[in-house]
Amino acid sequence: MTPALSDRELRALGRTEGDAHALGLLAHDQDTRRFVLLRALSDAADQAPDTVCPPGLRHRLRSDWALLEAADRADRAAARSVLLHPLVGPWGRSCLSGLGADAPTPQLLTDLDHFGALAAAAAIRARMPFTTRLTVRGGALTLPTLGALRTGPGQVDLTFADGVMTVRNKAETDIVVRPGNGGTRRHDPRWRPVHTLPPLVPGAAPVPLDDLDPYRTAAGGPGHHGLSGAVRLDDRARAGWAESWAGVADRLRAGGGHRLTEAAVLLRCLVPLAPPPGSGRAGGSAAHCSGTRREAFGAVLSSRPGTPGYFAATLVHELQHTKLAALTALVPLHHEGPEARHFAPWRPDPRPFDGLLQGAVSHAALAGYWQRCALAADRTGERDLAWTEHARCHEQVGAVLPVLAGSGGLTREGRVVVNELINLYHRLAESPAPTGHRARARAYVGTARVIWQQRNGSGQL
Incomplete structure (x- = not known):
């Protein structure tokens, strides 16, 4: 049986953090569920x-x-x-x-x-x-x-x-x-x-870049909004992945030591995807897609990010989904229904409450990552790019916090997570992006809201 998370550990996870012990508890619980799944499979075949x-x-x-x-x-x-x-x-x-x-x-x-x-x-x-x-x-x-x-x-x-x-x-x-x-x-x-990428930290296992497993995407396609299909890599493509990967550990560390810890503990394989159709040059934010699968704990599906910074951001984003899915399996965070009716400025379609919570946590983590990158950047171009990403993610989180905070379906643990998420949002605002970046971010979210209403009706804003 997996030991319970303490309130301190739960609060850290709500802030999109978590030390090696807390992350290890989540991983241990998922591993136990895998063994139960295999035993259930054997019993089902017998019966x-x-x-x-x-x-x-x-x-x-x-x-x-x-x-x-x-x-x-x-x-x-x-x-x-x-x-x-x-x-x-x-x-x-x-x-x-x-x-x-x-x-x-x-x-x-x-x-x-x-x-x-x-x-x-x-x-x-x-x-x-x-x-x-x-x-x-x-x-x-x-x-x-x-x-x-x-x-x-x-x-x-x-x-x-x-x-x-x-x-x-x-x-x-x-x-x-x-x-x-x-x-x-x-x-x-x-x-x-199977090709592998070097460990993120000394003593860790290499990370498989698995482009061979027949179960790496859902039957009939990726099964996720906006994801392209799985690909087989040739030598040139593998070299491109290795080039981007080479600086990921340093970029994660620059985004906070906890980012490197969560990647080292939780990331078990990468599944390469094709670039999104019409995405243009690899490496830009629009030229990239990524996702996770709840039933594939530890896997991140991704097209190749063109830079170590975007590669690290992909891991920060997707591993929040991994953490929150594992936490939800261990302790329910809410009793909201599955109806897709909420506005999320990162998606054009209505989202269920759980998807809204997942997205808010992952974008809050990104906001923190890019803020740290901006504050540490030496070159103007890098600093402006990081502030742009931070401001957009921070504004997106702020747009959905009222819905999350106002939910009557949160459990005690869910309330702790949401409260910590709100605290993180306000703490990030203490080192704001330059005014122009914030103004553009507000315009971006405002436009997304108008387009969403035109497509989906009033819904739950």
Whole structure:
């Protein structure tokens, strides 16, 4: 059972902060929920009718589960680095949904085939010798956190022994890969390892830049407003990501030491997205999109920010969603309904109360980040850019605080969070942006309000 957050920790989270201990509690609770999800999946497969999960498939799932348990016994930390990979969450949810249906679906068969690849990846990470048979779909076999290999459809035999992985397909030559420390060295052009970015802080794990996992976006597309689709990266694109990433730790630190801490604790993988259509040059605020998925704790989906500063801002923004979603899972913050009826100056469509709260917290964090960047900037251009971003985010938060503060559906914990958010808003105003920046920000939010009313009616302003 996850220990309860103290009021001090809750107030810090309401200020968009949180120390390593508080963030660790949120992460621990999410990890526990992942293990519960996997156990529920196993139970659902055992209890599903034969029409949904035939006996042969059920037997195969039990074998995969046994391999998973053996890997966990061999090296718990290594095996669980696979089980806790963010993109295992969407896969598990999809499995549970399919097993609860009245009849089998093609997606369920694909999902359950992936269980074998998951178990194999855990066993490889644990460096445990084994042999298993896996099914290839879509021309590639993906081993979560490790990589993917291009091979023909059907079944392949995978053997791992003495640190060497051998994949045998009767129609092709064997694929031989020797996993290395912190990644995989390529021994065959058909094998493509998961690329990783260096750790943000010494002693932390590298950050996977996962453009291979089949569950990295929702089925049928990203499933988020304004997000582009997932992409596969070539060597040039990976070099671009690495170039932007190289300065992220310094930019996070400049935005406050807590920003680097939250990224080091919470960020578990990045999922690269294509630039938004018509976005122009990468790196400008309009040339970028990003998002998170509640079921993929620790994953940030993003097109490539062109500068370390915007990359850091993306993490600041999205990791607030990660924190607040994890906090909400641990303790309810409100009892408001799901109706989408509120004005949010960062979106053209009406938002439910929860979305309004999520957006206010993330934009308040951005306002603080950009303010620190502005106050520390040496060059006029950098300072003006930071003040512009700060003023806009600060004005956006102020536009929705009355709705949040006036809610009668807040729980005690939710009231603490909202009160701290209000305190943060006023504290940021003590070091205001120059007058021109504030005036433009007010005009921006005012225009957004008029356009929103024209599109959506009166709603809840």
